[in-house]
Amino acid sequence: MNQTMTKAYSIILLLCLLVHSSCSSNKPANKATTVEIDTDYGKMTFRLYNETPQHRDNFIKLAQDGFYDGLLFHRVINEFMIQGGDPKSKDAAPGQRLGNGDPGYTIPAEIKPDFFHKKGALAAARQGDAQNPEKRSSGSQFYIVQGELLTPGALDSLEMQMNSKRASQINQQIFRQHQAELNKLMKEGLQDSLNIRLAELKELANEQLAKTEPYQISEEKRAIYTTQGGYPSLDGAYTVFGEMIDGFEVLDKIAAVKTDRFNRPEQDLKMTVKILK
Secondary structure: OHHHHHHHHHHHHHHHHHHHHHHHHHHHHHOOEEEEEEEOOEEEEEEEOOOOHHHHHHHHHHHHOOOOOOOEEEEEEOOOEEEEOOHHHOOOOOOOOOOOOOOOOEEOOOOOOOOOOEOOEEEEOOOOOOOOOOOOEEOOOEEEEOOEOOOHHHHHHHHHHHHHHHHHHHHHHHHHHOHHHHHHHHHOOOHHHHHHHHHHHHHHHHHHHHHOOOOOOOHHHHHHHHHOOEOHHHOOOOOEEEEEEEOHHHHHHHHOOOEOOOOOEOOOOEOEEEEOO
């Protein structure tokens, strides 16, 4: 009887140790990292998302290495965003056009539907879709969304525009895939055959569009865009990897500075980035 009880206690103790070890190992992974960006206009504080680990870890490493210290917010557009992180901006000559610098690598996209372009969103800059269909992020450049307040009607119009754009893209993709065939029919003067084939491709595009989930702004996002503001047309296209938790007034001040024709502030606006916890 005593041996049985001893074994039972040993098993219970072992289970307790395993549970404690498991809980302890999970804590660091679940704890959010807070970073601070200091400027001449004040400080902005951000929480990095654990759900975008590659962007989080890359930003933390660059900040700890001092990579961002002394770099400029080189692109500022009021009611849109402020952008920085170009290594070429450090000690850049006045009027020099910036925005093409990087640390020599890109980061795979980590686009999550729950993270969107509300005011204060911290997101990764990248090259356009034509050169970058995988939507890979710049290794260092980032932007902070200022945006503007939107009305429900403006959000309705945006939904229609985005769905129309999506339909157009699908049509273009289908017809590009069969361009050689269409050109051959045109060259041979087979107009009837060409018209039939065009109708078939149009139907194929419609079928593909019907299988595609339409662009729709959720009620939760609508509530934020109409009360806090943001820039919803970028949602789903860029990786948002953090959000501002303090310093919104600093963001507004920076967004309002005078800029040149390339959207670079006329007076250099340097940053210092550090990890708080």
